Amino acid sequence: MPELPEVETTCRGISPHVSHQKVIKVTVRQPKLRWPVPIELQQLEGQTIKRVYRRAKYCLLESPAGTVIIHLGMSGNLRICDRDIEPEKHDHVDIQFDNGKILRLQDPRRFGCVLWTQKLSQHPLIRDLGPEPLSEVFTAPFLYKKSRSRKVNIKTFIMNAKVVVGVGNIYASESLFMSGINPKTLAGKISLKRYEKLVFAIKTVLSLAIDQGGTTLKDFVNASGQPGYFQQKLSVYGRADQPCLTCKQPIRQITQAQRSTYYCSTCQK
DNA sequence: ATGCTAACCTGCGCGC
DNA sequence: TGCGCGCAGGTTAGCA
Numbered sequence: 001m002p003e004l005p006e007v008e009t010t011c012r013g014i015s016p017h018v019s020h021q022k023v024i025k026v027t028v029r030q031p032k033l034r035w036p037v038p039i040e041l042q043q044l045e046g047q048t049i050k051r052v053y054r055r056a057k058y059c060l061l062e063s064p065a066g067t068v069i070i071h072l073g074m075s076g077n078l079r080i081c082d083r084d085i086e087p088e089k090h091d092h093v094d095i096q097f098d099n100g101k102i103l104r105l106q107d108p109r110r111f112g113c114v115l116w117t118q119k120l121s122q123h124p125l126i127r128d129l130g131p132e133p134l135s136e137v138f139t140a141p142f143l144y145k146k147s148r149s150r151k152v153n154i155k156t157f158i159m160n161a162k163v164v165v166g167v168g169n170i171y172a173s174e175s176l177f178m179s180g181i182n183p184k185t186l187a188g189k190i191s192l193k194r195y196e197k198l199v200f201a202i203k204t205v206l207s208l209a210i211d212q213g214g215t216t217l218k219d220f221v222n223a224s225g226q227p228g229y230f231q232q233k234l235s236v237y238g239r240a241d242q243p244c245l246t247c248k249q250p251i252r253q254i255t256q257a258q259r260s261t262y263y264c265s266t267c268q269k
Numbered sequence: 270a271t272g273c274t275a276a277c278c279t280g281c282g283c284g285c
Numbered sequence: 286t287g288c289g290c291g292c293a294g295g296t297t298a299g300c301a
Contacts, residue, residue, distance in 0.1 A: 003294060034277070034296080057295075074295055075279075090279085109278045111295060125297090152272065161296080168294060217294065218281085237294095258274080260292085 002072040004133070004166030005209035006220050006228065007057045010078050013223025014103060015052040017080045018061065021097040022048045030092040034073060034113040037093060041116045044068060044095065056129050056165035061095075066118045068095075069125065073111030079104050080223050130164045133202050138164055140195040147187040147195075154190060155183035156257045158202065167202060170215055170237045173262045175201040177236045182268040183254075183261045208233065236262040 047063035061068040178201035214228030240253035
């Protein structure tokens, strides 16, 4: 479900209900997520959330005692609901606040996680992350330098969180289409000039998707339960065999690193 | 260091 | 209707 725009949409949605609120109870119904939900998460009880923010695809709840690290995996969502709303199937974790609201994690596939750390910057999941794609440090020279001698294809390269965070399977295909780059091209063979186009495309696609409230393919909903609308603007993702919006040739679907890639072999060289 | 694969799960749509 | 198969928005561990 969630790539960077969906996580950003989620964080913005929950923040007004969670920031500066005191946690009165943490309930874990199913601790078997990607990693077990740690018992130390209970240290959150009694804490007041200082802020809610996003790093990569992690939603972070910062408190004086430590930070909650939440990842939504493939199928997770975070919702704000009233305390008397009964949990449903796959509602694994609740964080209840003294304002009567509950932050509730639902994740059918359980690829997500809820972790607790006292030193976020040293956490293994956070430590080695690349730059934020919407930040000023994510530039063409950065990507160009990082990619020299790399033999992996460009699509897999930009989906590598050690290179740049937040570019998932949808927006990788969309960005490469926008920049006219064939996803099979080796990262190390791409010129600085073409990386200029790619960096611009990544920033543009992600920003537009955030503006649209994310992409809802199947089940993404924001903190209020509403879908996103970016799927209406997808150029290639999920459009196998349909005509390219530019040249009318059929969009191709291939597999790279065990993931589907969509592209136009005419417009992307 | 880099690149590739399997693995972790549930649910849904499709062909038969 | 039911069953088996393939596929799905992520990311890490482990191995060559």
